């Protein structure tokens with residue numbers, strides 16, 4: 001009995017030690033020696049890896065210390081996050097390779113150039129492996145394992161490591177998301193007990209809104225690899241194309257009760273543009289992970305979840321670039337230790353699994369080196385064969401009425417090393433020849449796809465980029481109008497045509513017009529919007545043209561001119577001088593020019609609000625339009641003084657956290673405020689009588705679905721993210737700045753609002769009868785969606801309620817629909 005008791009006590013001590021402080025020997029291979037001149041993580045951090053969650057500044061300090069101490073490592077800073085943290089990249093290889101690194105890089109790049117690749121000496125060429133950690137900041141065992149991986153690569157001794165570093169260049173990205181990592185570390189370290197509790201109810205394991213997953217503006221950065229709208233992604237994509245790695249790894253965490261996942265994911269959900277051999281190689285690499293995990297006794301699985309469909313994810317992006325992307329998912333302790341279906345899950349255990357997967361990746365790469373290098377070479381060679389068969393030889397794109405947005409699109413292509421040229425027929429357009437190395441990525445960006453092998457998607461099923469940007473594009477079957485290559489596209493400079501004593505005019509179609517208008521109103525200058533088109537000096541001005549009278553303003557003629565000149569130059573918006581008020585159509589003194597008010601905007605944030613949607617709006621206003629916003633916490637909403645806001649934006653929410661604030665919000669609108677609601681908030685606004693909406697109900701499905709297929713069946717009825725077409729009424733203020741009668745909308749909800757009955761007025765925005773442009777939707781849902789409306793307004797007292805069923809600001813790359821929100825903000829009162 002006593003023996004058993006002692007044993008139990010010993011086990012308990014062992015358990016609590018492993019939960020609190022693991023020895024280096026817990027993590028590192030013990031059959032080799034380590035160079036004592038290399039600082040251990042503990043010697044720099046002041047604690048053992050796993051004991052605390054590393055903050056980003058300490059992580060950066062350690063990486064720099066390693067680079068200082070080891071001739072195997074160099075470090076560069078590629079920029080900063082929104083919160084000013086460095087975006088470090090370590091290059092890890094043998095000292096000999098370091099002396100030759102530029103030659104190695106340029107030789108390696110030959111593999112992705114089919115015209116040059118046959119001269120590349122694959123036999124003697126190092127493999128390039130990009131290892132990146134914790135793109136989701138609250139999935140930190142990756143970045144914490146990275147401390148140990150870097151230490152191992154710097155300090156390990158013996159034949160294996162010598163050979164590995166001779167034959168591999170490791171691009172080591174210690175933290176994909178420094179701001180998120182730090183936010184999470186701060187939360188769990190703040191709440192850590194001295195006597196660690198694994199009780200899942202502890203506050204340590206219940207992160208506060210918006211949690212640490214995302215970056216500063218609450219973006220999921222693991223959706224930004226293709227479009228690259230965020231600084232962290234931009235730095236990373238640059239490194240990627242500088243090297244074109246053969247393997248790229250992406251270390252994540254998932255639910256506490258799971259085990260460890262490594263790719264391949266679900267085979268039927270691989271993007272059709274990805275070669276079959278990619279998944280076969282991924283599977284071969286997986287055998288190395290399996291072997292390593294068997295050795296340490298950790299459970300794992302593959303092929304049953306996650307996928308390789310959306311190229312905007314880190315583990316899928318390499319697949320369209322001749323490499324192999326690999327996703328790792330470790331059950332999360334989401335803190336220092338939690339109870340789970342697999343027993344007590346400690347942070348060190350999670351770290352050790354990621355460490356193990358990082359090393360098994362390198363072992364696989366070393367053994368499969370020539371296969372992977374040849375795969376890359378053939379990927380680009382085969383793409384050239386596909387180009388030859390493609391009847392389309394070029395894509396023409398551009399929008400003369402929106403040069404700044406065309407620039408943003410071109411900039412994105414350039415970031416992804418897609419070449420484009422001047423278009424000899426029209427100087428505001430560009431042309432992309434298909435015959436270039438990144439042909440497959442061009443396909444991945446431009447294609448519209450409506451047929452799928454599977455009906456379930458881990459993420460969006462469509463991202464057709466010219467539709468997202470609302471950029472005109474067309475395919476050409478020849479290259480006869482391809483001019484010289486454009487290598488340095490620059491932001492367009494707007495101009496003021498002349499100095500005026502009477503008035504200035506600018507049309508609303510350029511992307512940055514909301515920024516221009518804000519600057520004008522902020523300076524205390526009066527401006528008006530044209531509710532009808534007119535013609536002046538032979539030029540026609542469309543709905544939504546902004547008119548700024550010169551007389552009786554706070555600025556004199558000269559100051560006004562100089563202010564407008566500065567704004568025009570910074571935004572790409574052209575401003576015209578008008579010296580008469582007499583037009584063909586509405587004269588400038590007409591009451592069809594309506595006075596505009598300086599917006600003062602609040603966004604609802606905090607518990608109950610979808611942080612992605614809120615962050616997208618915050619980012620849009622704060623970083624693109626220079627419009628200040630107040631982030632209004634739902635917990636204070638019932639007692640906040642709302643009277644000064646011209647508009648309050650309610651991002652996607654069930655409304656459960658708004659109950660106590662219903663009265664305050666109603667009073668706000670009734671007294672003249674504008675409330676703009678998105679997605680699920682429509683249901684709450686309808687229930688609480690802010691607006692009357694008639695929803696199409698989904699009928700219960702009654703098919704004979706087997707138990708193990710239920711989840712798939714339900715999943716098929718989701719709209720994970722696809723693109724649909726709506727007609728717009730160009731005379732309605734919501735459409736100001738749009739030149740076509742149709743618009744592409746992104747949708748990831750199943751909220752179907754019936755149109756207003758015929759006989760009242762035209763619906764401002766209405767889905768076409770058969771609206772699918774690109775992506776997956778079930779037949780039943782497509783039928784339901786046709787003819788419904790994505791937008792509606794209602795009067796309430798002196799105020800307005802404006803609702804959108806869909807997200808107009810999705811992930812910072814849906815430039816095409818940002819103006820819908822800006823129109824609601826500026827012109828909501830006139831709707």
Ligand SMILES: [Zn+2]
Pocket residue numbers: 136139252253
């Ligand atoms: Zn993740």
